[in-house]
Amino acid sequence: MKLGRSLAVAVLLTPVALVGIAQPAAASTPHTVTVKGSMRLVDTGEFGSSEETFHFNRSVQLTHQDKRKVITVVNCHGGEVKGVFDVLAQLDESDTMWVWEQARLFEGDSCDTKDLDAREDSGGNQPLQLGESTRKGDFFYLVNPEFISPDLMDVSFTVSHDGPPRSPERVSAKRVLNSISLKRVVAVEWKDASSNEKAFEVRYNNTGEIRRADPNTTRFTWGGLSTKERQCFSVRAVNDFGVSSWIPGTGGLWLPMCVGKNVS
Incomplete structure (x- = not known):
């Protein structure tokens, strides 16, 4: 027996309580959620069955001002079997x-x-940090319980969360001796707080010059500077989705990031 239309309406996508979510801070940095996968629909009747597979790749952007989105994939096969997949x-x-x-x-x-005729959900809310994805090939399998019309639907999918990397932490600078040239250079160090950076950028604040460091590194040496001047540095992380904030910010010449005259 088919499920009633009242039940069909009741289980249409409604707001769910996302446990553990705090109120967001004001920020406009976009975060991208991408859903990729395939949906297979099988139409079964008294004269046999037919099937069709649909592929999808959908993305939306969220910010702390626009923090909630729904991605909906709808496909139909045979003019009567419809599959709906919501994220x-x-x-x-x-x-x-x-x-x-x-x-x-x-x-x-x-x-x-x-x-x-059938409905299935993930049974809970999954947290995804920047750069993380759900397991490849997460799967739903639904079958129409009617004996004479056992239509079915399966969905294989991956959900990914992408966006600008987190800012580095605990940036500091100190003079060290280059073991090859035997000249003093500045070693800029930081803690890598991001999981999805493609590179780091180190800025010499005195002139605004920027040099690039490899991902997953926490140290960069800057040579050719006078030992008689105060020099200050900032660091940020970058990837294909944007950049983090400079640490320290553009207005600050904070002592841990500076070396030279008047710096203890």
């Missing part, structure tokens, strides 16, 4: 993305049918 994404103040997925199978006289 709800919400960004919290710590830049964690919480995702919840739901798949629904409908069967009726047309692709506009609202006659719900």
